[in-house]
Amino acid sequence: xxxxxxxxxxxxxxxxxxxxxxxxxxxxxxxxxxxxxxxxxxxxxxxxxxxxxxxxxxxxxxxxxxxxxxxxxxxxxxxxxxxxxxxxxxxxxxxxxxxxxxxxxxxxxxxxxxxxxxxxxxxxxxxxxxxxxxxxxxxxxxxxxxxxxxxxxxxxxxxxxxxxxxxxxxxxxxxxxxxxxxxxxxxxxxxxxxxxxxxxxxxxxxxxxxxxxxxxxxxxxxxxxxxxxxxxxxxxxxxxxxxxxxxxxxxxxxxxxxxxxxxxxxxxxxxxxxxxxxxxxxxxxxxxxxxxxxxxxxxxxxxxxxxxxxxxxxxxxxxxxxxxxxxxxxxxxxxxxxxxxxxxxxxxxxxxxxxxxxxx
Amino acid sequence: xxxxxxxxxxxxxxxxxxxxxxxxxxxxxxxxxxxxxxxxxxxxxxxxxxxxxxxxxxxxxxxxxxxxxxxxxxxxxxxxxxxxxxxxxxxxxxxxxxxxxxxxxxxxxxxxxxxxxxxxxxxxxxxxxxxxxxxxxxxxxxxxxxxxxxxxxxxxxxxxxxxxxxxxxxxxxxxxxxxxxxxxxxxxxxxxxxxxxxxxxxxxxxxxxxxxxxxxxxxxxxxxxxxxxxxxxxxxxxxxxxxxxxxxxxxxxxxxxxxxxxxxxxxxxxxxxxxxxxxxxxxxxxxxxxxxxxxxxxxxxxxxxxxxxxxxxxxxxxxxxxxxxxxxxxxxxxxxxxxxxxxxxxxxxxxxxxxxxxxx
Numbered sequence: 001x002x003x004x005x006x007x008x009x010x011x012x013x014x015x016x017x018x019x020x021x022x023x024x025x026x027x028x029x030x031x032x033x034x035x036x037x038x039x040x041x042x043x044x045x046x047x048x049x050x051x052x053x054x055x056x057x058x059x060x061x062x063x064x065x066x067x068x069x070x071x072x073x074x075x076x077x078x079x080x081x082x083x084x085x086x087x088x089x090x091x092x093x094x095x096x097x098x099x100x101x102x103x104x105x106x107x108x109x110x111x112x113x114x115x116x117x118x119x120x121x122x123x124x125x126x127x128x129x130x131x132x133x134x135x136x137x138x139x140x141x142x143x144x145x146x147x148x149x150x151x152x153x154x155x156x157x158x159x160x161x162x163x164x165x166x167x168x169x170x171x172x173x174x175x176x177x178x179x180x181x182x183x184x185x186x187x188x189x190x191x192x193x194x195x196x197x198x199x200x201x202x203x204x205x206x207x208x209x210x211x212x213x214x215x216x217x218x219x220x221x222x223x224x225x226x227x228x229x230x231x232x233x234x235x236x237x238x239x240x241x242x243x244x245x246x247x248x249x250x251x252x253x254x255x256x257x258x259x260x261x262x263x264x265x266x267x268x269x270x271x272x273x274x275x276x277x278x279x280x281x282x283x284x285x286x287x288x289x290x291x292x293x294x295x296x297x298x299x300x301x302x303x304x305x306x307x308x309x310x311x312x313x314x315x316x317x318x319x320x321x322x323x324x325x326x327x328x329x330x331x332x333x334x335x336x337x338x339x340x341x342x343x344x345x346x347x348x349x350x351x352x353x354x355x356x357x358x359x360x
Numbered sequence: 361x362x363x364x365x366x367x368x369x370x371x372x373x374x375x376x377x378x379x380x381x382x383x384x385x386x387x388x389x390x391x392x393x394x395x396x397x398x399x400x401x402x403x404x405x406x407x408x409x410x411x412x413x414x415x416x417x418x419x420x421x422x423x424x425x426x427x428x429x430x431x432x433x434x435x436x437x438x439x440x441x442x443x444x445x446x447x448x449x450x451x452x453x454x455x456x457x458x459x460x461x462x463x464x465x466x467x468x469x470x471x472x473x474x475x476x477x478x479x480x481x482x483x484x485x486x487x488x489x490x491x492x493x494x495x496x497x498x499x500x501x502x503x504x505x506x507x508x509x510x511x512x513x514x515x516x517x518x519x520x521x522x523x524x525x526x527x528x529x530x531x532x533x534x535x536x537x538x539x540x541x542x543x544x545x546x547x548x549x550x551x552x553x554x555x556x557x558x559x560x561x562x563x564x565x566x567x568x569x570x571x572x573x574x575x576x577x578x579x580x581x582x583x584x585x586x587x588x589x590x591x592x593x594x595x596x597x598x599x600x601x602x603x604x605x606x607x608x609x610x611x612x613x614x615x616x617x618x619x620x621x622x623x624x625x626x627x628x629x630x631x632x633x634x635x636x637x638x639x640x641x642x643x644x645x646x647x648x649x650x651x652x653x654x655x656x657x658x659x660x661x662x663x664x665x666x667x668x669x670x671x672x673x674x675x676x677x678x679x680x681x682x683x684x685x686x687x688x689x690x691x692x693x694x695x696x697x698x699x700x701x702x703x704x705x706x707x708x709x710x711x712x713x714x715x716x717x718x719x720x
Contacts, residue, residue, distance in 0.1 A: 080647040250642045272642030279639045282610045282632030285654025287440040292652035294645025 030124030031340055031358075034086040036077030039344045043075065043089060045337065051128035055101040058131050060113055064147035064334075065093025065122035067347040067356040068180070069271070074119065081118060081298065088121030090358075094137065094146035095122075104131045112139050114150040116311075118298040125337070125360045132305075137315060141322045144329035147357060148180065153318050153327060155270060155297045156184035160194070163293060164244045164266045168193030171239045173260060174246035175199040175224070175253050176273055178209055180330045180355055183216055185246060188318075190217030191326040195239045199224055199257060212331070227256035236260075244268070251276030258284060266291045330355045390484030391700055391718075394446040396437030399704045403435065403449060405697065411488035415461040418491050420473060424507035424694070425453025425482040427707040427716040428540070429631070434479065441478060441658065448481030450718075454497065454506035455482075464491045472499050474510040476671075478658040485697070485720045492665075497675060501682045504689035507717060508540065513678050513687060515630060515657045516544035520554070523653060524604045524626045528553030531599045533620060534606035535559040535584070535613050536633055538569055540690045540715055543576055545606060550577030551686040555599045559584055559617060572691070587616035596620075604628070611636030618644060626651045690715045 027050060033042040053059055071090055073079040097111045107113065113134040115122060120133055137146050159181075160166065172189055176182050177198030189196045198213055200206075202223040210221040220235050241262040247254045248271030258267055258280060267290065269278060284290045304310050321327035331354045335343040343356035387410060393402045413419055431450055433439040457471040467473065473494040475482060480493055497506050519541075520526065532549055536542050537558030549556045558573055560566070562583040570581040580595050601622040607614045608631030618627055618640060627650065629638060644650045664670050681687035691714045695703040703716035 080643065255637075269642055269645035271646070277615075277639045277641045278645070279637045280652070281637045282629055283440065285629035285638070285652065286631070286656045287654075287659075289654050289656070289659065291654075292640070292645065294647075294649050294651075296646045296649070299647075299649065 028124055028126035029337070030088040030121065030127075031090070031337075032086050032088055033075050036075065036082075036085075039072055039075045039089070039348070040341050043340065043344065045340060048088070048124060048127075053099060053101055053128055054130075055103040056131050057101045057128050058104055058107055058113070058134055059098040059100070059126065059128050060095035060134070061098050061126050062093055062095040062122060062124060062360045063112075064143050064360070065090045065358050066148050066180075066332075067343055067358065068092055068151060069273070069347075070118070070151070072344075072348060080296075083119045083121065087119075088124050088127075090121055090123035091115060091118045092148065092151045093120075093122035093358075094143060094149075095127075098126070101131075107131060107134065107136060110139075112137050112146055114146060116150075116305075117301055123337075123340070123358055135311065135315065138319055141319055142329060144332050144334075144357060145322050145327070148329050148332075148355065149315070149318060151297055152180035152330070153184040153188070154314060155181045155295065156188050157314055157318060158297065158300055159246055159268050159270065159295050160185065160188055160192070160244070163268050163295075166192070166194050166244065169195070169240070170244075171195040171197060171219075171242045172244045172246065173197040173199065173242040173257055174248075175257055176248040176271065177213060177218070177221065179248055179271070179273075181246075181248065181270065183213070183330050184327065186213060186216045186218045187327045188321065191321055191324075195219040197222065197235060197239075197242060197260075199227060199253065216328070224253045224256065227253070227260070232260065241265075246270065247278065248273055250274045250278055252279075254278050255280065258290065261288070261290050263288045264290070266293060268293050268295050270295045270297075332357045334359050388484055388486035389697070390448040390481065390487075391450070391697075392446050392448055393435050396435065396442075396445075399432055399435045399449070399708070400701050403700065403704065405700060408448070408484060408487075413459060413461055413488055414490075415463040416491050417461045417488050418464055418467055418473070418494055419458040419460070419486065419488050420455035420494070421458050421486050422453055422455040422482060422484055422720045423472075424503050424720070425450045425718050426508050426540075426692075427703055427718065428452055428511060429633070429707075430478070430511070432704075432708060440656075443479045443481065447479075448484050448487075450481055450483035451475060451478045452508065452511045453480075453482035453718075454503060454509070455487075458486070461491070467491060467494065467496060470499075472497050472506055474506060476510075476665075477661055483697075483700070483718055495671065495675065498679050501679055502689060504692050504694075504717060505682050505687070508689050508692075508715065509675070509678060511657055512540035512690070513544040513548070514674060515541045515655065516548050517674055517678060518657070518660055519606055519628050519630065519655050520545065520548055520552070520604070523628050523655075526552070526554050526604065529555070529600070530604075531555040531557060531579075531602045532604045532606065533557040533559065533602040533617055534608075535617055536608040536631065537573060537578070537581065539608055539631070539633075541606075541608065541630065543573070543690050544687065546573060546576045546578045547687045548681065551681055551684075555579040557582065557595060557599075557602060557620075559587060559613065576688070584613045584616065587613070587620070592620065601625075606630065607638065608633055610634045610638055612639075614638050615640065618650065621648070621650050623648045624650070626653060628653050628655050630655045630657075692717045694719050 027047045031043045032046045116135045197220045198218045213221045245267040247269045250272040251274040333354045347356045387407045391403045392406045476495045557580045558578045605627040607629045610632040611634040693714045707716045
């Protein structure tokens, strides 16, 4: 009774209060792994210790956090950066600030925050994090957009902006076009008047997938097999050959995609879903002057950690697209935290088009 | 008698006269192919028609011309650019100007010239060429240096200059290090204080080859097998990991070489002697941010055809290195034109370290 009365007095929207009352009721919980392995086997939903709030710390109540392929690889121990064990899974998500340390100036209770770097451990109900690991985002965008903003749309935005000057009417080709990044590429390109050729793997429900990507703004959606066929010429009657190719697959798909690049075109590799290397005929380098480069959002964020302006202007540009309805959250399946095993298994299935989002 | 007297009067060093007297004695001859195929089979030494000298033309007596891998591929019909048939073989060489058309201002009889583009057909005793296809070189460098200047040293020079800023003490790794380009890379890098790690194929006379490349200024000469061994670490105790890799092989050699590049390093492919594609693990792009690019001297010359300054300053820089004894001609075997079949066969043998040079 006393607690309920206090809540009513202070107002349910007053986060520090709510936190304290919640904290008093139940400790934070999170998906913890103590060793590397298959996520459904090694992750356990556990009570976490309540960390003390330091002067530069921020206490955050997580609202929603997706399961991304990189999260799976980190838990498996096969990713380029690994968290010290034991660790809480998850690198992306959105949370609401509950309280801030005395020296925290840029964040206030009630603000929404997303991770500024990989490996924050977002699959938890609450956590205390140093301020520099968080980035403020506006509260007027849908929670699912905010929860999925810090990796995929940022990756898509940077790859379209940083490698090749693209003007309206130019074209971009990408494989894995139904991935989170792929869907963001389609929408950001569309908003800039850039044409997209989107390669997906053949599958039983292909027409449905094609329809969905076209609805997002895709100009062409083709299968990997199509890349080898003479019908490709038809596409290049209406749009120019791509100056930029975005690769998250590897193997044959990538080699075939590369053949359609313009001379002096650039291919950016940001993933390797096929678990096969990129293979390029020597002639493509010598006689067509194509360039192969790579992109990793984690590295970009580290390289730009002191460059708040670049970071803020990217978040701002993406939020504007979201507000204008030009950048939607990826197709999501919302799953309550306790059902995390179902979500993990769904996220690891081949041909998954729907992103699993944990709700706290 | 009359002809000999005229020669004596005009002086043997007066080229137009010498040309006319030569012309009167014998028509120009050249190595002609009427169809694509294996060079020893399809090339024939033939009398050529004497072309008339147009106002913008230059009549050139060839002095020496090498047999390069690209020449072989052009004759085989497998190169990216092919000459209209019938064609005279050869893309590199040095000649002496015999006479010039009325509108030719930049060249005079007696000048030495090299081709400004590929496919000139240098395997001939004399020829009439448009002025814009020729580039003047100083006469105070050895004839074998001039004959081998326009492709390999220029390729080496540009690859060291245009892709990655290199400071004294930085290192470069290259495969096919005993190729014409490879030898030029060693010498140009040495003159700039840049360390070279030179990869060659294992062979019976390896110690001799190692000695020769070390004498040119190589810092390390290793076999392809060495690339995979832990002993590589020893090298990187004394010099930094390379920021630039130069690849003319392809296949496994290239993948292994790439592993030693610094993060954010660049690999430039300019040849594919192994006739195998370049294969790169996805992680090299994403987590090490390596870049793969290509270089083709022919394209560079076309892109810079109007930029005489770039061209002239490169030739000037290379000639200065030659004069200072810092850039020698590659190991050469000089062969009289009539023995061309021997030279062609020698040039197509595996493990050929000596460049075949036709003399006219």
